[in-house]
Amino acid sequence: MNTLRFDTSTFDAAIVDLDGTMVDTLGDFVVALNLMLDDLSLAHVTAKDVESMVGKGSEHLIRSTLRHVRGSEADEALCDAAWQRYTHHYLIINGQHSAVYPGVVEGLMALRAQGLRLACLTNKPNDFAKPLLAAKGLDAYFEFVFGGDAFERKKPDPLPLQKTCEALGTSPARTLMVGDSSNDAQAARAAGCPVVLVTYGYNHGEPIQGVDADAFVDSLAELRG
Numbered sequence: 001m002n003t004l005r006f007d008t009s010t011f012d013a014a015i016v017d018l019d020g021t022m023v024d025t026l027g028d029f030v031v032a033l034n035l036m037l038d039d040l041s042l043a044h045v046t047a048k049d050v051e052s053m054v055g056k057g058s059e060h061l062i063r064s065t066l067r068h069v070r071g072s073e074a075d076e077a078l079c080d081a082a083w084q085r086y087t088h089h090y091l092i093i094n095g096q097h098s099a100v101y102p103g104v105v106e107g108l109m110a111l112r113a114q115g116l117r118l119a120c121l122t123n124k125p126n127d128f129a130k131p132l133l134a135a136k137g138l139d140a141y142f143e144f145v146f147g148g149d150a151f152e153r154k155k156p157d158p159l160p161l162q163k164t165c166e167a168l169g170t171s172p173a174r175t176l177m178v179g180d181s182s183n184d185a186q187a188a189r190a191a192g193c194p195v196v197l198v199t200y201g202y203n204h205g206e207p208i209q210g211v212d213a214d215a216f217v218d219s220l221a222e223l224r225g
Helices: 027-039 047-051 059-070 075-092 103-115 126-135 160-169 182-191
Strands: 013-016 119-120 144-146 175-181 197-198 215-217
Touching: 013 160, 027 047, 027 059, 027 075, 027 126, 047 059, 059 126, 075 126, 103 119, 119 160, 126 144, 144 160, 160 182, 175 182, 182 197
Parallel strands: 013 119, 013 175, 119 144, 175 197, 197 215
Antiparallel strands: none
16 A cells, blocks of 8 residues: 555564665766676676665676676576675775665654664675764764674575564564565565554565555655654
8 A cells, every 4th residue: 555654653663674775876887887798808787787686685796787787597606706796896885875864864764753663684794884874973873783694595495584673683574674675575474563564665676566465655754753
């Protein structure tokens, strides 16, 4: 269902995704990937190419990029070299080509004002996620930040949400998942968390309204008690 305001008064906590939900990081991805591709003497990718690949972790992003530019699966040696170059470049440019979405700060402030405990849960590696949140002034809103390498499995597996609820000390039924993709929704459903999706994110290049969610919002500022 669509809503102009989603009532968060029945929740004890919220788990919030990062890329495509709080920060538009597509520019960072494109720049880091193209620098990586330069190092490997491969053709560049565009923002449109990358948008459909984002959301399943950096390893998936790199493999998908290599498959796209080469027209075939990359061997492990090339994937390892690509990972090293991508990590090198991303750590340098992290946050320089990205922006916080409108309404994010207002939404996080409102959730905190209602007494909700907040955690950021992303498939982005910890070494990328934590500096990005700090650079954008969002880190102070969260008690916990868990990246894609924090647990044995990533979203859409429910394990990261289950572990995050444990860290927050809240039950899944009273912990809201806020994300931008089917990954977030599938993980939330499997973990027993209600889920709200933003309409402006990436969702692997697919229409977000086709995803099973409890609500869709155009801004995190629409999350109100």
